[in-house]
Amino acid sequence: xxxxxxxxxxxxxxxxxxxxxxxxxxxxxxxxxxxxxxxxxxxxxxxxxxxxxxxxxxxxxxxxxxxxxxxxxxxxxxxxxxxxxxxxxxxxxxxxxxxxxxxxxxxxxxxxxxxxxxxxxxxxxxxxxxxxxxxxxxxxxxxxxxxxxxxxxxxxxxxxxxxxxxxxxxxxxxxxxxxxxxxxxxxxxxxxxxxxxxxxxxxxxxxxxxxxxxxxxxxxxxxxxxxxxxxxxxxxxxxx
Ligand code: ADP
Ligand code: MG
Numbered sequence: 001x002x003x004x005x006x007x008x009x010x011x012x013x014x015x016x017x018x019x020x021x022x023x024x025x026x027x028x029x030x031x032x033x034x035x036x037x038x039x040x041x042x043x044x045x046x047x048x049x050x051x052x053x054x055x056x057x058x059x060x061x062x063x064x065x066x067x068x069x070x071x072x073x074x075x076x077x078x079x080x081x082x083x084x085x086x087x088x089x090x091x092x093x094x095x096x097x098x099x100x101x102x103x104x105x106x107x108x109x110x111x112x113x114x115x116x117x118x119x120x121x122x123x124x125x126x127x128x129x130x131x132x133x134x135x136x137x138x139x140x141x142x143x144x145x146x147x148x149x150x151x152x153x154x155x156x157x158x159x160x161x162x163x164x165x166x167x168x169x170x171x172x173x174x175x176x177x178x179x180x181x182x183x184x185x186x187x188x189x190x191x192x193x194x195x196x197x198x199x200x201x202x203x204x205x206x207x208x209x210x211x212x213x214x215x216x217x218x219x220x221x222x223x224x225x226x227x228x229x230x231x232x233x234x235x236x237x238x239x240x
Contacts, residue, residue: 001026001157001188002047007056007066009042016042017053018212024205026156029189031199031220034209035235040192043209044159047190048079061156077106080150081159084166086142088134088149094121095130098149106153113152120148124178140171144178151182158182160191164198194239200224208232 002024009017016039024030032040045051046058049065049072058065061078088097098117102108108116121127124144134142143163150158163179164172176198183189183202193199199206200220208216208223210231216223223232 001028001061002190003057003059004043004047005057005059007043007046007053007058009039009046009051010054015212017046020056020209020212020214022207022214022217024188024190027186027188028204029183029191029202030205030207031203032190032192032207032209033194033196033199033235033239034215035238038209039212040209041161044081044161044190044192047157048081048159049075050081077153078155079157079159080153080155081161082143082146082150082163084162086134086139086146086166088142088145090134093131093133094126094137094145097134097145098152101149102152102154116154117148117152120151121145123151123181124148125174138171139167140174143167143171143175147175147178147182155187157188157190160189160193162192162194164193164195196224196236196240208235210235 004020004022007017007020020043034040042051046053047060053066060075063071063074065075092100095117098121099113102113103110121130124147126141126144164175167175172195176195179198180201203220205217206220206223207214216227216229216232
């Protein structure tokens with residue numbers, strides 16, 4: 001579903017990504033971990049075209065995202081993203097937030113977008129908040145709206161960039177539970193997170209990045225329990 005071939009990304013003199021390659025099969029759940037500044041956000045932002053690699057190639061469901069004239073519209077349809085800070089539209093209700101892009105961008109009939117949107121909001125436990133504005137919701141609720149909004153685009157891939165990092169501790173669980181539930185389905189998920197419990201629970205493959213490179217990858221058991229890699233152990237000693 002996603003093929004990343006030797007990508008590099010420079011921001012001025014900062015080399016954010018160094019020869020990163022990664023293959024992600026259809027339906028796989030890949031969790032990316034690593035210290036702050038290691039290139040995790042840059043990597044997933046390259047997958048949905050928010051960043052363009054300086055060199056290398058990314059192919060998403062057969063579409064070369066890194067091509068000069070890539071079909072960004074199609075990439076937009078295929079890949080949804082959930083951000084750390086929710087990025088909801090403050091002046092739209094919960095239901096409007098979830099239905100706006102499907103109606104305007106995907107040209108889904110309003111009735112259908114509303115019907116599906118309500119189902120996804122029910123799935124994330126927010127059926128009673130359809131007409132509420134984001135400011136009236138807790139952070140955990142806002143992030144669950146953002147997840148319902150991503151689902152209502154019916155994407156092939158959902159990217160999560162530290163979806164629980166902006167939340168108060170007591171709200172991390174409700175969002176992690178929604179993501180873990182989603183991980184039981186057949187969508188392709190790429191999740192950047194510092195929640196090691198979530199990583200262990202959902203990852204088919206766990207990828208550890210440090211200083212712009214993929215340093216280790218494997219099953220959660222391989223990385224958590226078996227890897228002697230000192231950089232990985234140093235990272236775990238800080239987050240576990
Ligand atoms: P992570 O998500 O792992 O914390 P990032 O991908 O955000 O790491 O950042 C990787 C490196 O690239 C860091 O050194 C960061 O400062 C730098 N960087 C990221 N985005 C930009 C940008 N838009 N302009 C300049 N430097 C950036
Ligand atoms: Mg980041």
